[in-house]
Amino acid sequence: MNIDLQTKNIVKTKLEQRGNEYKIKAPVTGSVVLNNAVVASFGDGSLRFFGLNQEPFEVKAHKGVILTMSSNGQFVYTGGDDGKFLKISCDGQINEIYNFGSQWVDCVASTENYFACSSGKKAYLWVKDDSKPLIMDNSSTVGGLSFDLDGNKLAVSSYGGVTVWQRGDRRWKSSRFVWKGSHGKVTFSPDGKYLVSAMQENEVHGWRIRDKIDLAMAGYPAKIKSFTWAGNTPFLVTSGASEAICWPFDGKEGPLGRKPTCVANGGKQNATFVENLPQENAVFAGFQDGSVVLSEIDETKKSYLVRNATGSEVTAISISNDKSHILIGDAMGNILWSPLWAGDN
Incomplete structure (x- = not known):
């Protein structure tokens, strides 16, 4: 249900008093930071850019729900249930990177020089300005993607664990971190020493990367x-x-x-x-x-x-x-x- 704070006997917080409230007729599915703006994604396929000292503006990006989004500080990358993987600039210009047709784009991740998405059991990694992706096969549907802070490692989660792809001199090499169950969102620690995923089984699992020691947080x-x-x-x-x-x-x-x-x-x-x-x-x-x-x-x-x-x-x-x-x-x-x-x- 929608609750109008103006008509209810609610004492507004100081944050609410200072700010602006908007009621969009679609669920908010995510948000990312782009320069000093914040970009929100919605269930109707639209993005809204919220900047300083200006009214938010809307960009119609997808023909369905925006399922996932990421920002590398220069562009926003989005994936939708319309099968499109898009790159969008700070002024709302849209560039279609890939179209998977009837297959959803489930996850996206980006860094300065690389960007990636997943659809079904495959993850796709692009080097900046390269039109052909590196395709990474998985035994089950990809649940999450994440680059480390240096952008040299890409974590791909799925059932049974997480695969970390690391950039080498000539190719990307993979290493598997195993734990039974369905793994979703995934992240590297800021110092790059740990790998963590959120699981369908209501727990978080981690590994110390250097020796793959398990860290169960249930x-x-x-x-x-x-x-x-x-x-x-x-x-x-x-x-x-x-x-x-x-x-x-x-x-x-x-x-x-x-x-x-x-x-x-x-x-x-x-x-x-x-x-x-x-x-x-x-x-x-x-x-x-x-x-x-x-x-x-x-x-x-x-x-x-x-x-x-x-x-x-x-x-x-x-x-x-x-x-x-x-x-x-x-x-x-x-x-x-x-x-x-x-x-x-």
Whole structure:
């Protein structure tokens, strides 16, 4: 249901008071940062670009749901259920990279020199300005794609584990990280020492890359739809519980044998989306009811409500590169675009 905050007896948060609210007639399926703008994707195939000191503008990109998106800072890459893999510039110019016809584009990833997508059991990797992709076969449907920070490794998750492709002098070489179950979203730690995936079985699994030691992070009551790296430790912050679950990845063993820090309590609501506050030891957690909380990663500190409940789960949170603005979106198409700090325009 749509809840109009103007007509309900709700005290707006300071973030809501400063910002603008938009009601789009399509679910928000994701958001990414592009320069100092934030780009949101929607279930009707459209993108909306939210920039500083300007009204958001719309680009009709796909003829169906935008299933996945990524940004390398210069372009947005999108995949949809119309089978198209697209590259879109900051002014909304669209370039079709590949058309898979009736097959969905399930995952995309990008870095400065490479971009990739998946459709079915195959992952496709393009070198910048090269029209022909490297095709990577998998035994089952690809669940997630992610480059490391250097852009020299590509993780491809599927049933039974994750395959990491590493760029060599003459070709890309693969290494398999095995763990039984269905693997989805995947990420490298900021220092490149660990590999982590979210599983269909309501758990997170990781590996220390140098020796492939297993790191099982289980006990979640719900599926982990979102994770992010936060703080200097760093922490892997995950959704899937009534709090943001923060696993420490410092030291020689990372989270092995250690308990997570749990912050941003949502009561009876499970977190559906988490996003770090850049350069801070803090995280935003969005919940099933549409509310969003900001918390330091410290169980002794108080959390702050930054967005009231809308009646629909949070599906996107992004912070502009200069940390001046935040975008929050949910599954009913409600968008909050707001200055993050008092005094910013």
